Amino acid sequence: MSVLSRTTELVDPVPGDGAPHLPAQPDLVQLLTPEGERVEHPDYALDVSAEELRALYRDLVLVRRWDVEATALQRQGELGLWASLQGQEAAQVGAGRAMAAGDMAFPTYREHGVAWTREVDPLHVISMFRGVDQGGWDPVATGFNLYTVVIGAQTLHATGYAMGLQRDGADAAALAFLGDGATSQGEVNEAMIWAATFAAPVVFFCQNNQYAISAPIERQSRVPLYQRASGFGFPGVRVDGNDVLAVLAVTRAALAAAREGSGPTFIEAFTYRMGAHTTSDDPSRYRLAGELEEWALRDPIARLKAHLSRTGVADRDFFDAVDAEGDELAVRIRTGTRGMPEPAGTEIFDHVYAETTPELAQQRAEFVAYHASFEEA
Amino acid sequence: MADTTTLGKALNLGLRRAMEDDAKVVLMGEDIGRLGGVFRITDGLQKDFGEQRVVDTPLGEAGILGTAVGLAMRGYRPVCEIQFDGFVFPAYNQIVTQVAKLHARSRGRLPMPIVIRIPFGGGIGAVEHHSESPEAYFAHTAGLKVVAVSTPADAYWGIQQAIAHPDPVVFLEPKRRYWEKGVVDPDATPGPLFGSRVVRGGDDVTVLAYGPMVKTALQAAEVAAGEGRSLEVVDLHALSPLDLDPVYDSVRRTGRCVVVHEAPVTLGLGAEIAARVTEACFHSLEAPVLRVGGYDTPYPPAKLEEDYLPDLDRVLDAVDRSLGF
Numbered sequence: 178m179s180v181l182s183r184t185t186e187l188v189d190p191v192p193g194d195g196a197p198h199l200p201a202q203p204d205l206v207q208l209l210t211p212e213g214e215r216v217e218h219p220d221y222a223l224d225v226s227a228e229e230l231r232a233l234y235r236d237l238v239l240v241r242r243w244d245v246e247a248t249a250l251q252r253q254g255e256l257g258l259w260a261s262l263q264g265q266e267a268a269q270v271g272a273g274r275a276m277a278a279g280d281m282a283f284p285t286y287r288e289h290g291v292a293w294t295r296e297v298d299p300l301h302v303i304s305m306f307r308g309v310d311q312g313g314w315d316p317v318a319t320g321f322n323l324y325t326v327v328i329g330a331q332t333l334h335a336t337g338y339a340m341g342l343q344r345d346g347a348d349a350a351a352l353a354f355l356g357d358g359a360t361s362q363g364e365v366n367e368a369m370i371w372a373a374t375f376a377a378p379v380v381f382f383c384q385n386n387q388y389a390i391s392a393p394i395e396r397q398s399r400v401p402l403y404q405r406a407s408g409f410g411f412p413g414v415r416v417d418g419n420d421v422l423a424v425l426a427v428t429r430a431a432l433a434a435a436r437e438g439s440g441p442t443f444i445e446a447f448t449y450r451m452g453a454h455t456t457s458d459d460p461s462r463y464r465l466a467g468e469l470e471e472w473a474l475r476d477p478i479a480r481l482k483a484h485l486s487r488t489g490v491a492d493r494d495f496f497d498a499v500d501a502e503g504d505e506l507a508v509r510i511r512t513g514t515r516g517m518p519e520p521a522g523t524e525i526f527d528h529v530y531a532e533t534t535p536e537l538a539q540q541r542a543e544f545v546a547y548h549a550s551f552e553e554a
Numbered sequence: 555m556a557d558t559t560t561l562g563k564a565l566n567l568g569l570r571r572a573m574e575d576d577a578k579v580v581l582m583g584e585d586i587g588r589l590g591g592v593f594r595i596t597d598g599l600q601k602d603f604g605e606q607r608v609v610d611t612p613l614g615e616a617g618i619l620g621t622a623v624g625l626a627m628r629g630y631r632p633v634c635e636i637q638f639d640g641f642v643f644p645a646y647n648q649i650v651t652q653v654a655k656l657h658a659r660s661r662g663r664l665p666m667p668i669v670i671r672i673p674f675g676g677g678i679g680a681v682e683h684h685s686e687s688p689e690a691y692f693a694h695t696a697g698l699k700v701v702a703v704s705t706p707a708d709a710y711w712g713i714q715q716a717i718a719h720p721d722p723v724v725f726l727e728p729k730r731r732y733w734e735k736g737v738v739d740p741d742a743t744p745g746p747l748f749g750s751r752v753v754r755g756g757d758d759v760t761v762l763a764y765g766p767m768v769k770t771a772l773q774a775a776e777v778a779a780g781e782g783r784s785l786e787v788v789d790l791h792a793l794s795p796l797d798l799d800p801v802y803d804s805v806r807r808t809g810r811c812v813v814v815h816e817a818p819v820t821l822g823l824g825a826e827i828a829a830r831v832t833e834a835c836f837h838s839l840e841a842p843v844l845r846v847g848g849y850d851t852p853y854p855p856a857k858l859e860e861d862y863l864p865d866l867d868r869v870l871d872a873v874d875r876s877l878g879f
Binding site: 351 | 580612622624625657658659664697720748797
């Protein structure tokens with residue numbers, strides 16, 4: 178048996194009847210089947226009202242609409258880049274809605290769905306991808322840190338923040354987002370060691386979307402990712418990342434445990450990136466169309482919609498109203514993006530330091546004088 | 555009440571006072587608690603301030619700096635000890651991509667009052683990675699500030715000023731001078747954190763140094779005086795931002811300038827300083843600005859470090875070349 182096939186066997190122990198990435202998974206926490214049927218899990222009871230269910234559906238639809246609009250804006254030349262979250266809406270909305278007001282999220286650069294749940298203005302996220310700023314929202318006021326582009330670096334920030342919460346005696350936790358590729362980073366491993374050592378109130382929320390740009394999960398790990406946690410000394414759980422209810426329940430439980438002083442949890446949200454890594458990527462070079470078809474059957478929005486319809490929690494009027502709200506959001510994003518003012522050139526100097534340096538002040542003055550020289554001419 | 559103390563002990567006293575002054579100051583590092591650090595700079599602090607404020611971390615420099623970022627976001631003022639200069643590189647990613655950039659990235663919403671203490675430089679007969687001078691990497695990075703102390707008084711005040719400063723400060727400690735003694739007066743008024751100081755007046759050549767090389771430069775000046783040559787020695791102290799106005803004043807009088815550091819000369823601090831001095835003092839210069847530093851080699855084994863490190867004779871050789879130009 179070759180090394181490669183052995184690896185595949187370890188990651189997907191029962192390849193069986195699904196697509197290569199959809200083995201039968203006895204450990205997968207699921208509360209809503211892909212067909213929209215509500216099932217119970219012995220460890221994760223979830224009491225969710227009709228109103229909450231409708232709100233979750235609304236979140237999922239609006240987040241996707243935002244994402245589709247941003248992708249279109251990139252194609253029209255309005256954004257330099259966009260990192261689509263399509264397929265991962267349930268993982269992000271479920272995790273974001275599990276957070277309490279005082280909790281702090283540490284996103285990668287794809288957590289637009291979490292941003293939405295923290296009431297970050299979509300335009301403040303888009304402004305980063307347009308190149309206007311490095312993220313326009315207030316991380317302290319929203320409880321949603323700025324995006325971190327260096328893979329995995331934010332997991333240490335979340336852990337340190339959690340150590341601060343601990344010292345403050347705060348009833349709150351940090352939620353560190355990461356992807357499957359990030360689990361190979363040394364810093365992510367250090368974050369888990371620190372978190373375990375100090376029993377820091379931090380939850381590692383890993384969206385395993387099966388690919389790190391082009392590299393499949395088999396290139397990152399020879400064991401299912403959630404099993405890594407046991408090596409660090411804290412619980413790991415794999416949840417159906419396309420099931421917003423399961424993600425909500427699992428993340429709520431992990432955050433509650435963290436706040437109570439039980440230390441970290443590693444959550445592997447098993448999902449799939451339906452789109453490209455970013456608008457600069459061409460996934461047709463590294464994955465098969467058949468995979469996409471398999472995962473489309475597990476679409477997080479269709480599954481919740483089926484559940485809402487089947488249980489009578491929502492009707493056509495509700496779905497139409499959400500779609501109409503999506504249209505309004507899309508218009509706001511479109512016009513807001515195109516209407517963003519150009520940043521002033523002097524802004525590059527203005528926030529480098531809390532206390533600027535004489536050198537930088539001089540460079541700024543020279544910059545202003547240089548540009549003024551053209552105006553006089 | 556002024557006391558004579560070593561540079562290492564002065565740092566310890568400065569850290570203690572900073573911790574007394576501000577409950578948000580948290581020390582983090584490898585072996586800094588029970589052991590008091592491999593150089594004993596944090597000796598006794600964990601006993602007096604507890605494990606929450608003097609944290610023996612797991613062994614990982616990226617972990618130290620990365621968690622310091624999170625603590626800073628919670629309003630803490632982390633003081634991170636890197637055990638030796640050559641061990642800072644696992645933390646380099648966090649320092650350069652996160653610590654240095656978060657204030658700008660957040661438009662000032664996330665200040666990073668983090669101090670990164672690094673014992674730096676050679677001359678102690680150590681094994682590889684224990685004798686390096688990495689200051690140029692940090693001085694080249696926007697968002698960081700870099701200082702190098704040279705005396706016990708400097709160390710005592712400098713560490714307190716760095717901790718109170720709102721921006722991240724890479725704080726370089728000349729490890730071979732940890733045991734040098736000097737007077738520390740806790741009631742004195744300290745000089746500015748980012749200010750250079752003229753530490754010996756002179757008329758013939760301006761010699762610039764920082765950290766461990768200040769003492770070497772002063773020794774060179776003493777010997778030169780015996781030969782009838784008057785060297786003005788400036789302790790740069792601040793490497794980013796540089797405070798060169800006193801240097802320009804000096805060079806305009808002497809017309810000659812020699813920069814000394816242990817780090818390799820190519821693209822080192824001396825190169826930047828030479829460019830600036832040339833630009834500011836062009837019409838006063840009688841000779842090109844000369845640099846004395848380490849060679850463009852990896853730091854050598856201990857038996858060869860005296861060949862590598864600038865010493866009194868190499869400083870005087872550069873002075874001779876400057877005067878003979």
